[in-house]
Amino acid sequence: MRRRIPSLLLLKQPFSTITHIQLSFLLPLQTHHSFFRSFKSQSLPPPELVQPFCDLSDVVSSKQNLQPSPWFTQILNLLDNSPTMESNLDSFCRQFLVTLSPSFVAHTLRSINNHHTALRFFTWASNQHNYSHSLDCYVSLINLLLLSPTTTTTTAALNVFAELQRNRLPLTPPAANSLIKSFGNAGLVNELLLVWRGMNEQSIQPSLFTYNSLLNGLVGSSLIESAERVFDAMKEGRTKPDVVTYNTLIKGYCKVGKTRKAIDMVREMEVINLEPDVVSYMTVMQACYAEGDVDFCLSLYHEMEDKGLEVPSHCYSLVICGLCKMGKVLEGYALFENMIRNGCKGNKAVYTALIDCYGKTGNSDGALRLFERMKMDGIEPDEVTYGAIVNGLCKSGRVEEALGYFHFCIENAVVVNAVFYSSLIDGLGKAGRVDEAQKVFDEMAEQGCPPDSYCYNALIDGLCKCGRIDDALGLFKRMEHDGCEQTVYTFTILISELFRVHKNEEALKMWDLMIDKGITPNVACFRALSIGLCLSGKVARACKVLDELAPMGVVLETAYEDMIGALCKAGRVKEACKLADGIVDRGREIPGKIRTVMIHSLRKAGNADLAIKLMHSKIGIGYERMRSVKKRVKFQTLVDS
Secondary structure: OOOOOOHHHHHHOOHHHOOHHHHHHHOOHHHHHHHHHHHHHOOOOOOEEEOOEEEOOOOOOOOOOEEEOHHHHHHHHHOOOOOOHHHHHHHHHHHHOEEEOHHHHHHHHOOOOOHHHHHHHHHHHHOOOOOOOOHHHHHHHHHHHOOOOOHHHHHHHHHHHHHHHHHOOOOOHHHHHHHHHHHHHHOOHHHHHHHHHHHHHOOOOOOHHHHHHHHHHHHHOOOHHHHHHHHHHHHHOOOOOOHHHHHHHHHHHHHOOOHHHHHHHHHHHHHOOOOOOHHHHHHHHHHHHHOOOHHHHHHHHHHHHHOOOOOOHHHHHHHHHHHHHOOOHHHHHHHHHHHHHOOOOOOHHHHHHHHHHHHHOOOHHHHHHHHHHHHHOOOOOOHHHHHHHHHHHHHOOOHHHHHHHHHHHHHOOOOOOHHHHHHHHHHHHHOOOHHHHHHHHHHHHHOOOOOOHHHHHHHHHHHHHOOOHHHHHHHHHHHHHOOOOOOHHHHHHHHHHHHHOOOHHHHHHHHHHHHHOOOOOOHHHHHHHHHHHHHOOOHHHHHHHHHHHHHHOOOOOOHHHHHHHHHHHOOOHHHHHHHHHHHHHOOOOOHHHHHHHHHHHHHHOOOHHHHHHHHHOOOOOOEEEEOOEEEEOOOOHHHHO
16 A cells, blocks of 8 residues: 655745655656656746845835845855856855845955955856846945055956946936045046046036045046136035045145145135045145144144144144154153143154164253153153154163163064164264274174164264374275265264374375265265365365365355364464455455454354454454555454554
8 A cells, every 4th residue: 555645745845845755645656757747848937037135025124124134145155266266156146046136246245354255256257048237236345445455456446446337327316426436546547537527528416525525536636727617616516515525635735745835725724614634634734744834833732722622642743753853852751741741642653763763862861761751651762762762862871771772672583673772873983982893793694683884983083083085084994895875974983083193195185986886975074074175274175165165065055164163272363364255355245244254253262362352443344545546454453453
């Protein structure tokens, strides 16, 4: 007797799981084969077009009637960028008789993070039966590709945009805004302007967001004049600029070095009762800091405080570091304390700047106190901080303590850079411990830190101060052999020392070598040469060298003052007077200025009597009549009378 299967049990099983054997129990034996053949021959129903969300408005009453489609998670799981990703998608859609709608594809593209996967899925979706990408699909893919633009993703985005243009899909305001923002952030100005032109052709009214995105793209590509025209159009049109608009243009002005215009924009905001925010002030402050205008940075900081704006820690850092660069350590420290009182924690850059400034001004104790406070605040010092400590200790003559910090860094794997080494070498050299300095210099290469010009210059200076000019010259040659750049400071040290040991011709050869190498002399270098020549009785030669510098574009305003001062200090007043007369006769300086220089030089040299005599006389600026001719009273009469 044939066993019967309960019909209820069969109804509970999915139709696809009913086997051929189970069907045979339901049908008479003679009709089984004919029925199954007819079942297999029937055509499948058309695939279901699935959407990314299910509309449950008829089922539940809720503010959000759209629920994610169960298909979405399953499709997303298949997008694994594997070699079989496309075939897996095909199999899934065939098995469940589904096809993805353009809105489903667009929503999926917005949920993918990998641009390779997104491109493959975009291409696969376009090959579905009777399918065409919507505008949202193109926009979603372009946004993803330009999220972190590289050469590869930018090229792919341009290809997708070109396909979008070929398909001539009409723009919508959200799509246009999204494209303008993405193209603007990526610096693709041509594409940005194409979308903007398309909006005008299709009479799409740009919103404030559209204008701001357009301005951001133009400013990002430094097209400031175009950005100004857009800004002016906004002021004349219905859509008025807001704070973001002004901040974008302020950023553009600062980017191209037009800081004054950026400041004017901030003031314009105040005139139209549009209050500048923290971004407005910080953008201008950063530009002023880069230009070295710390005083204006400080005034902007006070303005932010007066307006009750919350001053960010980066603002404090800019002003404090700027004050420290100017050597105003007390003002910097006062602002630092104000920063702490206002709830901003000091960072590594601020502490290091203050420590460095304290050290450079000779207050190594203050630097060490800040160093300990920094560690108590849980901020770990780095090699720059330790370098500032060592530099400050060396400048204060506390070389042993500096060596202690140096050994601590070596033992605790703190990276010791060339600046650190140059400070230590300089400190040891100034303390007369040149052999130790040379040892540290030689150890640098062994530690994987090749010496730079600062290290060479520090050791050369130390050798010169100890009277070891031959060793210094040998190191100078080694410097060239090792491919280290010889700087104007290198030549200044050697020229000054060669004159000091009366090797005048070698000093002049060193000067000529510097000029031949194309190194432009500075004030300190010419001072070393001119003083050396003047003290060796070659004043005319010094003047000749100064004349030769003019065609090179080198104008040394204090050169004559230095030469007159050096001669007066050496007691060679007669030569100083002769030089002063020569300067005035050749029209180099006005007589009154040279007279003032002579008075100051004589006073500093301790020759107060001559200084007073010059001050009460007509020498330099007065005239005496020689028959019918008026002649200026020359400085030479100061020593002749």
